[in-house]
Amino acid sequence: MSKDILKLTCRGLRDSIAKGETKSSDAVSAVFAQIEEHDAKIGAFISTFKEEALKKAKEIDEKISKGKPVGSLAGVPIAVKDNMCTTFGTTTCASKILENFRSPYNATVIEKLLAADAVIIGKTNLDEFAMGSSTENSGLKKTVNPRDPSRVPGGSSGGSAAAVAAKMCFAALGSDTGGSIRQPASFCGVAGLKPTYGRVSRYGLVAYGSSLDQIGPLAQNVADCALLLNVIAGHDEKDSTSIDEKTAPIVNWLEKIDQPAAGLKIAVVPQLFEGADSEVVNAIKGAIEVYKRNGAEVIEIKMPHFEYAIAAYYLIATAEASSNLARYDGVHYGYRTKNPADYVEVYSKSRNEAFGQEVKRRIMLGTYALSSGYYDAYYLKALKVRNLIRGDFTAAFERADCIIMPTSPTTAFKIGEKTADPLQMYLSDVYTIAVNLAGVPAISIPCGFDKNNLPIGLQIIASTFQEEKLLRIARMFEREIK
Amino acid sequence: MEQRKNMGQKKIDIEQVKQVAKLARLALSEAEIAQFATQLSAILEYVEKLNRLDTADVEPLAHCLPINNCLREDRMKPSLGTEKTLANAPQKDEQFFLVPKILEEPGGF
Numbered sequence: 269m270s271k272d273i274l275k276l277t278c279r280g281l282r283d284s285i286a287k288g289e290t291k292s293s294d295a296v297s298a299v300f301a302q303i304e305e306h307d308a309k310i311g312a313f314i315s316t317f318k319e320e321a322l323k324k325a326k327e328i329d330e331k332i333s334k335g336k337p338v339g340s341l342a343g344v345p346i347a348v349k350d351n352m353c354t355t356f357g358t359t360t361c362a363s364k365i366l367e368n369f370r371s372p373y374n375a376t377v378i379e380k381l382l383a384a385d386a387v388i389i390g391k392t393n394l395d396e397f398a399m400g401s402s403t404e405n406s407g408l409k410k411t412v413n414p415r416d417p418s419r420v421p422g423g424s425s426g427g428s429a430a431a432v433a434a435k436m437c438f439a440a441l442g443s444d445t446g447g448s449i450r451q452p453a454s455f456c457g458v459a460g461l462k463p464t465y466g467r468v469s470r471y472g473l474v475a476y477g478s479s480l481d482q483i484g485p486l487a488q489n490v491a492d493c494a495l496l497l498n499v500i501a502g503h504d505e506k507d508s509t510s511i512d513e514k515t516a517p518i519v520n521w522l523e524k525i526d527q528p529a530a531g532l533k534i535a536v537v538p539q540l541f542e543g544a545d546s547e548v549v550n551a552i553k554g555a556i557e558v559y560k561r562n563g564a565e566v567i568e569i570k571m572p573h574f575e576y577a578i579a580a581y582y583l584i585a586t587a588e589a590s591s592n593l594a595r596y597d598g599v600h601y602g603y604r605t606k607n608p609a610d611y612v613e614v615y616s617k618s619r620n621e622a623f624g625q626e627v628k629r630r631i632m633l634g635t636y637a638l639s640s641g642y643y644d645a646y647y648l649k650a651l652k653v654r655n656l657i658r659g660d661f662t663a664a665f666e667r668a669d670c671i672i673m674p675t676s677p678t679t680a681f682k683i684g685e686k687t688a689d690p691l692q693m694y695l696s697d698v699y700t701i702a703v704n705l706a707g708v709p710a711i712s713i714p715c716g717f718d719k720n721n722l723p724i725g726l727q728i729i730a731s732t733f734q735e736e737k738l739l740r741i742a743r744m745f746e747r748e749i750k
Numbered sequence: 751m752e753q754r755k756n757m758g759q760k761k762i763d764i765e766q767v768k769q770v771a772k773l774a775r776l777a778l779s780e781a782e783i784a785q786f787a788t789q790l791s792a793i794l795e796y797v798e799k800l801n802r803l804d805t806a807d808v809e810p811l812a813h814c815l816p817i818n819n820c821l822r823e824d825r826m827k828p829s830l831g832t833e834k835t836l837a838n839a840p841q842k843d844e845q846f847f848l849v850p851k852i853l854e855e856p857g858g859f
């Protein structure tokens with residue numbers, strides 16, 4: 269019985285619960301059975317809320333049995349990345365500095381999930397403060413790829429991707445600053461959507477790179493991403509960077525999902541295929557053929573500034589991080605060093621003792637890029653190049669509806685393979701980072717497997733606030749291969 | 751990858767790393783300082799590739815959205831309050847965050 273529930277998609281479960289065919293409490297029990305069986309090995313969750321989740325599920329079951337109205341995710345077990353503030357449990361960001369932090373408020377996305385009657389079952393592991401591409405930078409625990417425990421799940425939303433892939437939840441939220449939703453989705457063989465910058469409120473998302481961060485869903489398929497986006501999108505007066513709904517109207521994305529994009533024009537960038545593994549390139553080319561067979565026109569374009577994205581990103585994101593992480597001072601919340609000699613040591617020792625290596629490295633790089641004498645050469649230069657990169661996207665979307673490329677140059681790599689050389693780890697984000705610099709929406713969906721049976725991700729990128737088109741395009745492919 | 755020029759010479763030396771660590775309020779160990787000098791130099795060398803682009807006539811782009819200033823009415827709204835604000839403090843009394851003494855003499859204001 270419980271195994272059958274796990275075969276349902278998020279939407280399927282939602283519909284089944286709403287009709288009274290499946291009980292939310294059975295769905296919650298089923299995912300906790302999965303967690304208890306597999307998570308000791310996979311390590312996707314930092315914390316879980318079994319008792320509370322079962323209680324909430326029973327309340328929803330009761331509401332439904334009495335015919336009372338319920339929300340659009342009623343009774344569905346959802347996981348959230350542990351950098352989103354919740355008044356229940358802890359919000360750790362997988363950092364020792366916040367290990368025991370209890371948020372006094374909920375992030376807006378959490379309020380929206382709760383308003384939709386979703387059941388939040390736990391909080392997932394990540395690279396500390398979302399800084400990383402493999403979840404190996406977590407200061408609290410290790411997460412492995414459910415498909416091959418010797419490999420990373422990707423990152424930084426590795427816990428969310430692993431939890432979805434291992435059916436330890438029906439969908440999850442992640443955050444994406446340079447690929448942190450799409451790349452782990454690709455590595456774990458699930459769908460992951462980064463909405464347009466400003467589409468989803470970041471109030472209560474612990475800040476990393478504020479001009480880049482965006483929250484989005486990871487789920488079994490495109491429709492489930494649309495369902496989650498329906499719940500979390502929208503203007504929020506508490507986040508001044510969330511876009512007004514006149515500029516970016518809210519759509520029922522799920523309702524539109526099965527309409528193929530008519531007269532679809534796809535752009536590909538041949539130069540970008542050079543850096544990827546041949547099996548990845550072949551899978552992407554195969555996907556492009558599927559679109560062609562379905563009537564799409566494919567054009568080849570150049571994006572001359574794309575190759576500068578990693579360099580620009582690691583200056584901009586780290587500069588923003590060095591400023592955002594200044595708040596961890598050992599005074600107001602979080603870890604404080606024992607026996608500081610003076611007040612300066614409260615800051616400098618607390619921070620040094622509790623931040624991990626990658627977080628320190630990025631704070632150092634960002635502080636350097638912003639420091640007097642280097643600001644123009646590094647930070648300002650990077651912002652100018654960012655404008656050029658955005659220009660590449662603007663030009664592309666004048667000619668095509670979307671751009672297609674790999675999500676990652678490789679499939680999931682081995683644990684420990686890239687930890688010794690930070691630059692090598694950064695280079696693994698080559699296809700995802702430019703999207704954040706331009707602020708446009710993108711999705712990663714599974715499009716095949718390599719010889720080791722590891723999933724390959726297809727990345728589809730659309731223009732600003734074109735999530736509807738993006739999801740419909742993604743669904744066209746998904747429908748063909750399933 | 752980029753060819754690494756000036757292999758012997760680091761983009762950022764030990765003294766600079768120490769200065770940046772001071773600015774960032776990170777009490778790095780000697781081993782970390784040495785490691786960061788090497789790693790940050792490699793990263794800075796990589797980002798030098800940006801200099802291949804002529805950006806003399808390009809505006810910096812700090813933000814991707816067509817939003818400028820967001821104004822709201824200046825009205826009082828509920829805030830967290832003392833108890834919730836202090837709830838996560840490493841050291842506190844009933845009203846304040848506690849820190850080591852900053853000024854040696856009392857009444858030093």
